[in-house]
Amino acid sequence: MTANLPVPEFQLGQTVRVVPHVNGHTEKIGVIRDIIWHYKDARYYFYIKVGKQKISTRYIANELEIHKP
Incomplete structure (x- = not known):
């Protein structure tokens, strides 16, 4: 990623809802x-992916939240 970009709200591999x-x-x-x-x-x-299925929808940060099981 370019140094001038803000830090993403979520990280790769993070579980979200x-x-x-x-x-x-x-x-x-x-x-x-x-x-x-x-x-x-x-x-x-x-x-995101759910199980092994890649979901084609793209989401913005306010559509997601960290999942706490």
């Missing part, structure tokens, strides 16, 4: 599999 009803999403618990900086939007997008 998709907050239900935020932007129409359903609740999912998964692991951060990829983090992309979007230059035009000036924010990170997060991709």
